[in-house]
Each structure stands twice: as structure tokens, then as C-alpha cells.
Amino acid sequence: MKLLTGNDLPTGDVIWWTGEGWSRHVEDAADVGDQGEAIARAEEGARRANAAYVIDATATPEGPRPAHIKDRVRALGPTVRLDLTLKPADPSAGSWVI
Secondary structure: OEEEEEEOOOOOOEEEEOOOOEEOOHHHOOOOHHHHHHHHHHHHHOOOOEEEEEEEEEEEOOEEEEOOHHHHHHHHOOOOOHHHOOOOOOOOHHHHHO
């Protein structure tokens, strides 16, 4: 499975391609297959995303899980305090990264 991720231009937030637009939540991400680079170029050209790139991921019952720890950290949000993550109410959120 391949996902497209980048940063929102106005806010700098981590964003994930859904197949129709961008979301801050990796659970919404769509498999881009071999179209990822073309989508990234188009979205960066239209200034809807910054520094977009394709990553490997695994499909899980909870949604896509980035293969690399760097992208799992990006998906979760700040790791210095779990109450600042995108899943503050989930006590197992920290273990999702590792």
C-alpha cells in the first residue's frame, strides 16, 4: 500500500491524501498506488500541499499504518505530550508509533 503525505501550506500541519483531497488524519488516507508522484506534483503545483511524498504503509483494521517510524510519528502528532496528539483520548496511542 502506498500513501501520499505532505504538509498543509498555510498551517504546516501533516496531511494525508484521501483520494479526493487532504485530511489531517492518516485513517482517511487512500492507497495511491503508482499515481502518488503525479498527484504530489499536481497538488504542489496548485499550492494545496507542500513537500508531498509517497510512503509505504500497511492496511490494518484501524486504517493505514505507515511502515516507517518517522511517518507514524508524523501521523500521530507531537510525541512529547500525548495530550497534544491527534488521539489524546486514546491511552494506547503512544504504542501505535513503535
